[in-house]
Amino acid sequence: MKKKAKALVFLALVYILCSLGGCAFPSLGSAESLMHPPKASGDKEEIQNVIEEQANTDYILNYPQSGENRSSIIMKDLDGDETEEAIALLTLNPNTDNAESHIYIIDENDDKWKIKGDFKNANNSIDRIDFGDVNGDGKTDILVGWNTYNVNQHTLYYYLFDNKIQEINTKETYTSMAVGPFTNESKNTVITVSLASPNSPAKGKLLSIDDKNVITAYEVLMDSNITMFTSVKAGMIDSTTTGVFADGLSSSNNYNTQILYFRKNRLLNPLNSKAERGILPTQRGTETSCTDFDNDGTLEIPMAKKLPYRNRKEGENTAYETVWSSFNIKNNSLTPKKTVVINENYRYYISVPDGWIGNYTATFNGDSSVLTFRQAINNGSGYTLGETVVEYIATLGKDWTNIGSKQGYTKMQDVGIYTYGYKIGEKTPFIFTQDDAYEIFVPKEEIDLMAVSPVEAVK
Ligand SMILES: [Ca+2]
Ligand SMILES: [Ca+2]
Numbered sequence: 001m002k003k004k005a006k007a008l009v010f011l012a013l014v015y016i017l018c019s020l021g022g023c024a025f026p027s028l029g030s031a032e033s034l035m036h037p038p039k040a041s042g043d044k045e046e047i048q049n050v051i052e053e054q055a056n057t058d059y060i061l062n063y064p065q066s067g068e069n070r071s072s073i074i075m076k077d078l079d080g081d082e083t084e085e086a087i088a089l090l091t092l093n094p095n096t097d098n099a100e101s102h103i104y105i106i107d108e109n110d111d112k113w114k115i116k117g118d119f120k121n122a123n124n125s126i127d128r129i130d131f132g133d134v135n136g137d138g139k140t141d142i143l144v145g146w147n148t149y150n151v152n153q154h155t156l157y158y159y160l161f162d163n164k165i166q167e168i169n170t171k172e173t174y175t176s177m178a179v180g181p182f183t184n185e186s187k188n189t190v191i192t193v194s195l196a197s198p199n200s201p202a203k204g205k206l207l208s209i210d211d212k213n214v215i216t217a218y219e220v221l222m223d224s225n226i227t228m229f230t231s232v233k234a235g236m237i238d239s240t241t242t243g244v245f246a247d248g249l250s251s252s253n254n255y256n257t258q259i260l261y262f263r264k265n266r267l268l269n270p271l272n273s274k275a276e277r278g279i280l281p282t283q284r285g286t287e288t289s290c291t292d293f294d295n296d297g298t299l300e301i302p303m304a305k306k307l308p309y310r311n312r313k314e315g316e317n318t319a320y321e322t323v324w325s326s327f328n329i330k331n332n333s334l335t336p337k338k339t340v341v342i343n344e345n346y347r348y349y350i351s352v353p354d355g356w357i358g359n360y361t362a363t364f365n366g367d368s369s370v371l372t373f374r375q376a377i378n379n380g381s382g383y384t385l386g387e388t389v390v391e392y393i394a395t396l397g398k399d400w401t402n403i404g405s406k407q408g409y410t411k412m413q414d415v416g417i418y419t420y421g422y423k424i425g426e427k428t429p430f431i432f433t434q435d436d437a438y439e440i441f442v443p444k445e446e447i448d449l450m451a452v453s454p455v456e457a458v459k
């Protein structure tokens with residue numbers, strides 16, 4: 001579906017939901033509705049009533065600031081009986097000295113909604129809320145990271161779901177974290193990552209809780225040059241191992257990836273262990289983060305380096321070549337899978353033909369939005385530029401006729417706001433056909449509006 005059409009469907013759905021009373025939970029709401037959610041019918045109204053009764057005072061709803069769950073009232077089946085429980089996050093007596101954050105867990109039994117747990121915390125905002133069966137009893141537990149005065153440090157609490165809900169203060173802090181089956185398939189564990197602080201190096205931890213609620217932490221050092229994590233996610237390293245892929249930005253303005261996984265009772269960070277003079281093999285100048293590039297279920301790391309250039313000035317416009325690579329646990333090495341040139345600004349990438357590799361360069365002209373591929377010949381002491389292979393242009397749809405067409409580009413397609421075209425070099429040094437020009441050009445998938453939660457959408 002085209003982006004515009006999706007947006008329309010999305011808005012139509014929002015309209016239908018709202019007119020049916022589905023906007024009771026103020027996920028799309030204005031500032032006012034964040035304070036006082038409108039009344040609704042059915043279960044939602046009952047949940048609303050239970051919250052008001054329990055709060056019995058002024059309150060505002062709390063919204064988690066990171067992670068996947070950004071709603072203030074989350075519906076989730078925790079005990080697996082196929083009816084959802086409600087988890088509500090709120091602050092009582094906001095803007096007063098008595099402000100107090102609460103989590104209500106509200107359960108439905110015999111058609112009645114009742115408070116099953118009410119937990120308060122002195123920290124008045126929530127970093128994130130996650131779910132996973134951390135004690136392996138088959139029931140889904142609630143994991144909450146409370147904010148502290150330090151923006152890079154959040155405190156992790158578990159709420160173990162059972163007939164009676166138990167609150168566990170893990171006493172562990174994290175900068176970012178992920179939940180997954182990191183030790184085995186029968187339960188979830190947490191891997192936290194923490195930036196270096198004046199008293200402590202950067203480290204990762206795996207937290208495992210046993211049936212007596214004893215927490216064991218396994219630690220591994222991380223790259224202390226990282227000043228910010230840009231993406232931290234659980235994912236498959238190979239077909240059997242789940243780990244955490246942590247992309248970060250370093251104090252020298254470079255990015256890198258660290259992979260944390262558990263093996264033989266140890267938490268490992270092999271890419272950090274491979275650092276030479278503080279530089280990880282995954283260091284790069286581009287922000288691209290790990291992703292399942294080829295949809296095979298495992299995550300790939302974007303290994304990026306600048307293509308060849310002859311002098312500094314030319315280097316400024318020279319594009320990066322990104323080699324999507326998988327991490328091979330057995331050989332403790334990175335295996336290249338696919339070489340691409342990504343044009344993040346104009347939302348496409350070029351899948352580089354094998355025959356070009358080591359023998360080409362690309363420059364991007366920001367003024368004309370043209371990406372030019374040329375032959376680059378290594379002459380031993382540097383590079384000589386050869387002929388142009390192909391150029392790609394991106395224009396706004398309305399500018400195509402005046403810019404793209406006028407300059408002799410062949411139109412390929414419209415995606416979102418852009419129209420894309422190509423022009424093959426007159427003396428192209430590689431065998432390169434019109435079909436090739438289409439084939440190696442891959443527009444980034446449109447942002448799937450339907451998949452974006454309303455809370456995200458209004459940001
Ligand atoms: Ca349930
Ligand atoms: Ca559990």
Ligand SMILES: [Ca+2]
Pocket residue numbers: 291292293294295296297298299300
């Ligand atoms: Ca993959």
